[in-house]
Amino acid sequence: MSLPRADKKLGQHFLRDAKIIETITSDHQDGDHAILEVGPGPAILTPFLAKRGRPFAVIEMDARFEELLRPITDNIHIGDALDVNMDEFLQEKFPGQEVLLVSNLPYNVSVPLLTKFIATPAITRMTLMFQKEVADKVFSEGKNSMGSLQALTCAYFEVKPLCKVPPGAFMPPPKVDSSVISLKRRAEPLVAFDLMKAYEKFLRLFFSQKRKQLGSVLKSSYEISAVESALVPIGHDRTIRAEALKLSDVIHLFNFLESKK
Template sequence: MGKFPTANKSFGQHFLNSPTVIKKITSPLPEGCDAIIEVGPGPAVLTPHLAEYKKPIFVIEMDERFVEILAPVVGAENIFRQDALEFDWKNFLETKKFKSIWLVSNLPYNVSVPLTLAFLRIPEITQMTLMYQKEVAQKILPNDLRNAMGSLHVLMQTQFDLSHVVYAPPGAFIPPPKVDSQVLNFKRKALPLIPLKDIDVFEVYLRLMFANRRKQLGGILRKEWGAEKTISSMQEAGLSMEIRAEALTLNQVLKLYEISSRYSLKP
């Protein structure tokens, strides 16, 4: 790879420098994709590979140093110089009319979760290939689900089919971070397990359930719902009051949510 500029720590920059990892991230093109958006492209490491697909491609980049590098690849008019968390998706989609966007990013680790939760809420983003700090990636897609259930995993599973793409050690970046990284792929479900219009309420429910995921779930819910409704809800879901949230299955989490919604039990 070519020489990189000095990384800006305030943007959490670590420039990918591994041809193997780059190839894994940028191929293949998802079926039915009608546009590509790259968040935080930096010095155009992934961008030329994505541009080879000859699809409309747009980039969201805060660092003005990279505009001259990116412009010949995607066109100056397709560069959005702003914070991805503040990107106006509504205006962009009303203007461009895309229906199936592939979003690709070596995410800044300090805002990777807020960005992921923002992308989840855009139904036109039908596929994502995203780089995370490995510790965060394991919260989204644990290698071992035994006693590993958490709110981020459940939330993403309701909207996407998740899969591992590749691990990236510190040496795959310039400068090398102090942690390992992992790339995940997200393919939006044709039929989400929770309607997207209800995702805000569901997220609040998950925060209640998993705030103390190693404590007995019955005790946590009793403080919010009262003893009688908690006991009846847990019994209907076939759950012991002593079970810990981390030991639940996805189906059990969804079942208890359905029961709580029917009883109008608000977190």
């Protein structure tokens, strides 16, 4: 059958570059993970992932693609991944197994999906494609590049860029560049997993005005004396800006201020 037309409302762009397809589907070859593909669309990556011979399932929002996916796997969930209780879903599909999640994330929901995946302990590895602008917020080594999304992701995952993807690699081509990122869950998280919700809330405040002096940003929620005390061990004062701090500094400040509540 011919491919259904890409749905702009769902942010669909179908990958067609063979080299990039190989790069994505060859990531995380070590280990015996089950594999979950989110948003397989017209089964571009799907046959290569299924060939690994690991337990395999897909979540696809667009029911038009079920006919294309069915010859590859019967393990298909039609629905929005954001609405799926991921812990229960993975326990049902892959009981007791670690999971590699692969997805060409829809640009309009990539951040809430990433946050959902981070909060799912069974997902221990991921290969994810983002709009380049979002990918740079997930991981960047540039000066003053630290932000809430990077501080959250890197507290729980080791992250590395895998490849850049130009618009011409898709049909239809998007108006922006994309990037693929490889993630591996840390054996020991840098922030306790049961504190993740509190850490997310802290990061939203911390980076809400990341070019403003940190003392001014945090004084609405914390005693300024506690903020100043927290900054001393990392060699800064209240005039430092959030974007200038390293991940270890951000985590230190969270742990210190959380302990003073």
